[in-house]
Amino acid sequence: MNQRIPVTELTSSFRGRATEALADGQLRNNFRVAMDSLMQKRADAFPDEQEREGLRELGNHIKARALSRLPDLLEQLEAKLTENGVHVHWAETTEEANRIVHAIIESKQGSQVVKGKSMVSEEMEMNDYLADRDIECLESDMGEYIVQLDGEKPSHIIMPAIHKNRRQVSQLFHSKLGVEATEDVNELIQIGRRTLRKKFLEADVGVSGVNFAIAETGTLLLVENEGNGRMSTTVPPVHVAVTGIEKVVGNLRDVVPLLSLLTRSALGQPITTYVNMISGPRKADELDGPEEVHLVLLDNGRSGAFADAQLRQTLNCIRCGACMNHCPVYTRVGGHTYGEVYPGPIGKIVTPHMVGLDHVPDHPSASSLCGACGEVCPVKIPIPELLQRLRQENVKSPDEPAVVQGGGAKYSWKERALWRMWMALNTRPTLYKCFLWAATRLGKLTPKNLGPWTENHTAPVPAPRSLHDLAKAHLNAGQNRGEQP
């Protein structure tokens, strides 16, 4: 493909990273194959369209209802968890959340942490924070372990290492762990497990995320397929769970349809191998489980999204990743292109609240608004509609109030002037017809180079006569049928 701007000048932007990803044939193939298979699995998991749509409607209602009572539910959750013997902490920023986690580890003189899969901990960049303080934080989810070993970030929220194939993992293990290269997937998993088993026993603290926090019973619910989440939350003497404040739901009944939507939308599974429900530390007469359980509730911009009725819908997300799996943009460029913790369509609407639109100014535009994401979202987040809203916030002029932090990042008076001209043209019929007259007669003079458009297309040449002209002539000729001009 024709590259107008040297890649080196673009690498810090979405477009730059996209250009690099598009040039990586292996990466594109890995994603295409993986996403095609995930789309098929989801389709197979919902054979009955009516049931699926009813369940999505229900999922949307449950989440919207929970969000409408968010402050109350969070208070109820805190009270119930405290009653159950869980320590609850509140963090407004990721820095604060990291400080809390670090203080817990320090109070136990801990130096080794094992972690189950948690996107919020990625949001906090917890591994780096703890490493800087001489605490080793080992990822125990196989995919997370692979990307950690390679010094990368996850490229998908459910399948962190989806961008790598077995050959690449084999080479990684060979070079980093000194094991013999093998492309046998079972053997690769065993290699990872052998390393991790020992770590579970040695760790001072286990960290995990939360899929649903249930207010009524004070239960932390965690789904996983590998058993590492269960090991991380029960073997070490201390368990610290971190979660965004939007994960709270009213009661256990609410979880049943959400869980079914989550696992079926994500991997096409009717249910995951493990569903952990944690409601407190080990009791006096129990044989296992941690002695201490903590929950850190993180805001990190979520209350900002909560404040706007339309943008609040971003908080419906139950982190299934279906929008990524079905997104034609994500499929082609992969998760790292987004440059942030949450990639894909959902990343484009939640990230601005966390880091500000000015940090991700290209995100709202990086979509053809094809609607595939909204179509599959299990809780019916109208992602295209929210992207459009963020585009509006993005081009606001400095004198308009910013609703999203960093709003107005893409404001350009030149672009606004262009749209003003377009508006004048399309609201004044005489002007529009003058434009048609000129365009159709001078069409042949259309320049060959039309900037970004002609990178992928030839320049479109206007027809010699517009439909306005043809229709008028045709309708006049046909016994005065149609409207007189």
Place this chain on the structure above:
Amino acid sequence: MNELFYDAAPNATRVAPARPAPREYPEKPAEVTLFGTCVVDLFFPEAGLDAIRLLEREGIRVHFPQAQSCCGQPAWTSGYVKEARDVARSQLNVLDNGLPVVVPSGSCAGMFRQHYRDVFAEEPATLKRVDDLAARTFELTEFLLHVCKVEWRDLGQPTQIALHTSCSARREMNTHLHARELLAKLDKVERLDHDHESECCGFGGTFSVRMPEVSGAMVLDKTRALRESGAVEMVTADGGCLLNINGSLEKQKQAFRGRHLASFLWQRISGEGEP
């Protein structure tokens, strides 16, 4: 499971339906307005004219208000609300004659039916007119199929084609299957499936110029899939996709091309342009 609806959220906000419920269709009217769309107006005017011919063949008198221009979508999807609203308002005025509005493009029809409510969200007084227009708006294929209930005789030579359906037809208008049904009425036309048929062609209005790298990869994959179907040509009911796909094919110096469905249908049933 319905018991779980026990207290619906008071603040639950509106959710854009991914697939609108099937609509009820009126009896065939005597007159309609054709909204040509700006892309058809300038680049595929013959397709607009063929749409008029198809409607007239059903005994319908077609109006083409000369004051029409663009539905406002380009500004709307770029985030320019005020500019989109002013253009939308002028179309509301032009189309205010109470006649059914037939649109030869899924995305412009979707703009009328789905998005004008959002465009005028801050103008409650206008919403009544918006709803009225939405109820009167039909995408060409759904109008031919469900309102005109067309029955055709295929006068063309046997041919094999691929059908490209737009995302807006699929997800906003729920009309993506209508073209299939229309084509199925032509007994010498064989429709060949292509890979990733439901995937976006990469146009997305200004997306194609804001993100030319990603958009380019998408249209390249789409054109490859269309060619590999073995069809001799592609037909589509959406002007935007057609502009994107044909522009890319020409850039690639491929002989394969797309055509607006209205032109294809008119040629088959009128016999015009057949050898």
